[in-house]
Amino acid sequence: MFALIDCNNFYASCERVFRPDLIGKPVVVLSNNDGCVIARSNEAKACGVPMGAAAFEFEKMFAQHKVNVFSANFALYGDMSQRVMNILSEYTDEMEIYSIDEAFLKLDDCSYKSLKACGVDMQRKVTKWTGVPISVGIAPTKALAKVANKIAKKYQKRTSNVFIINSEERRIKSLKWLTIEDVWGIGRKHAKRLKAINVNNAYEFTLLDDQWVKRNMAIVGLRLKHDLMGIPTLDIDTFGAKKNIATTRSFERNYTELSEVSERVTTFAVSCAEKLRRQKSCCNAIMVFIHTNGHRAELPQYSRNIVVKLPFATNSGIELAQFATKALEKIFKPGYHYKKAGVIVMDFIPENTVQLKMFDNSNPKHIPLMKSIDIINATYGQQKVRLASQDMGRVWKMKQERLSPRYTTNLDDIIMVNA
DNA sequence: TCTGGGGTCCTAGGACCC
DNA sequence: TCTGGGGTCCTAGGACCC
Numbered sequence: 001m002f003a004l005i006d007c008n009n010f011y012a013s014c015e016r017v018f019r020p021d022l023i024g025k026p027v028v029v030l031s032n033n034d035g036c037v038i039a040r041s042n043e044a045k046a047c048g049v050p051m052g053a054a055a056f057e058f059e060k061m062f063a064q065h066k067v068n069v070f071s072a073n074f075a076l077y078g079d080m081s082q083r084v085m086n087i088l089s090e091y092t093d094e095m096e097i098y099s100i101d102e103a104f105l106k107l108d109d110c111s112y113k114s115l116k117a118c119g120v121d122m123q124r125k126v127t128k129w130t131g132v133p134i135s136v137g138i139a140p141t142k143a144l145a146k147v148a149n150k151i152a153k154k155y156q157k158r159t160s161n162v163f164i165i166n167s168e169e170r171r172i173k174s175l176k177w178l179t180i181e182d183v184w185g186i187g188r189k190h191a192k193r194l195k196a197i198n199v200n201n202a203y204e205f206t207l208l209d210d211q212w213v214k215r216n217m218a219i220v221g222l223r224l225k226h227d228l229m230g231i232p233t234l235d236i237d238t239f240g241a242k243k244n245i246a247t248t249r250s251f252e253r254n255y256t257e258l259s260e261v262s263e264r265v266t267t268f269a270v271s272c273a274e275k276l277r278r279q280k281s282c283c284n285a286i287m288v289f290i291h292t293n294g295h296r297a298e299l300p301q302y303s304r305n306i307v308v309k310l311p312f313a314t315n316s317g318i319e320l321a322q323f324a325t326k327a328l329e330k331i332f333k334p335g336y337h338y339k340k341a342g343v344i345v346m347d348f349i350p351e352n353t354v355q356l357k358m359f360d361n362s363n364p365k366h367i368p369l370m371k372s373i374d375i376i377n378a379t380y381g382q383q384k385v386r387l388a389s390q391d392m393g394r395v396w397k398m399k400q401e402r403l404s405p406r407y408t409t410n411l412d413d414i415i416m417v418n419a
Numbered sequence: 420t421c422t423g424g425g426g427t428c429c430t431a432g433g434a435c436c437c
Numbered sequence: 438t439c440t441g442g443g444g445t446c447c448t449a450g451g452a453c454c455c
Contacts, residue, residue, distance in 0.1 A: 010455095030423090031422085031423035031424075032423055032424070033421085033422090033423075034421085035421075035422055035423055036421095036422055036423065038423065038424090052422085052423085053422090054421070054422040055421075055422080056420080056421040056422075057421085057422080072423085072424095074424095098454085098455080099425095099426085099454075099455045100425095100455075101455075102455075184453095184454080185452095185453065185454080186453085187452060187453050187454085188452090188453095189451085189452065189453090190452080190453085217452095218428095218429065218430070218452090219428095219429070219430095220428070220429065220452080220453080242426075242427095243426085243427080244425095244426070244427085245425095245426095246424075246425060246426080247424090247425090248423090248424060248425075249423090249424080250422085250423070250424090253420090293422090294422090295421085295422055307448090340423095342424090399421090
């Protein structure tokens with residue numbers, strides 16, 4: 001059996017852990033630069049705040065409904081996520097961390113009573129130990145576990161946040177309940193096409209002809225169909241290492257100078273290198289992209305990316321920054337107002353399998369250097385040690401007007417209790 | 420004024436090989 | 438009139454996820 005554990009309204013719930021006065025009140029969390037809504041408490045959903053709402057368009061509405069608005073605090077969410085995952089990992093040897101707030105677990109014990117007890121135990125333990133509420137769905141396949149989780153979340157009281165699909169009747173009833181656009185793996189495009197042929201819920205989807213599904217939704221759609229029928233098709237991925245790593249940002253204002261964008265791209269490359277080292281990989285290729293603000297149709301638009309194959313695999317921030325800035329110079333065109341840039345590293349190999357070449361090699365001195373930088377930054381705070389080509393002397397600042405303290409990751413921000 | 424930042428997998432088509 | 442039949446690798450783009 002597979003379990004899918006999903007934190008309820010994760011970012012909003014994290015904010016509430018340290019602000020219990022906000023329980024029962026509408027809470028939203030904004031994206032970087034306080035741009036748009038990326039998480040909502042149930043109360044905020046009930047007020048009619050849509051996902052992705054542009055913050056500046058909803059200011060009035062927030063004030064009217066007394067919505068508590070937070071800037072994204074990823075230091076807090078990342079740390080809370082780790083705590084939740086640590087607890088969940090005790091229930092199984094096979095776990096897939098699917099996203100910051102979701103994990104699939106393979107559970108061995110198949111009797112309903114013990115599975116239900118197991119789910120309830122998880123739910124209680126995670127809520128009690130971290131303060132984050134979760135929902136648990138358990139079923140014979142991953143796609144069905146997703147469905148079960150939706151039901152657990154929708155009917156929290158009746159299910160005690162745990163729902164199990166363990167019979168054919170339950171499977172069919174659950175699938176009939178789930179509208180087609182809410183099925184995991186069916187997005188807007190496919191939902192539209194399916195509705196056009198009168199497939200309106202997950203159950204009707206499973207009745208479709210294999211050939212039709214394959215033709216219209218490719219192998220991915222067919223696998224999903226089988227998984228929903230209860231035939232285990234999608235397997236759990238316990239490996240965990242990422243295949244691409246990206247650091248990309250919108251700027252708080254438009255940049256017109258190469259030097260300004262270059263500074264940021266350097267920082268993004270250094271950040272990618274850190275993430276690479278954390279998963280003990282080196283990359284063989286790097287992509288840099290820049291683009292202007294697509295929301296400003298009156299301004300001339302420009303958008304380009306460039307992929308550079310590296311002469312050697314590396315995870316040195318210095319080397320990646322050099323390759324990235326060189327790549328940027330190739331695609332940068334003066335005269336445009338740039339709003340966003342990013343660095344993506346690709347084509348990984350484990351760092352201990354890097355082949356030495358005859359001429360071009362990563363500078364071996366960088367390995368101990370990077371190790372030292374990682375230790376210093378871990379001890380004294382992020383970005384304490386930086387490259388000179390990073391934003392020294394100049395200030396760029398994300399708009400974060402409503403940032404909560406880093407309660408769990410910074411001693412200065414630790415919570416004060418007045419007794 | 421203002422509109423996020425990550426990821427995955429698959430497919431078709433082009434370039435190139437014999 | 439008529440112009441093969443395999444391969445591989447790479448890339449761009451689409452569709453989806455959180």
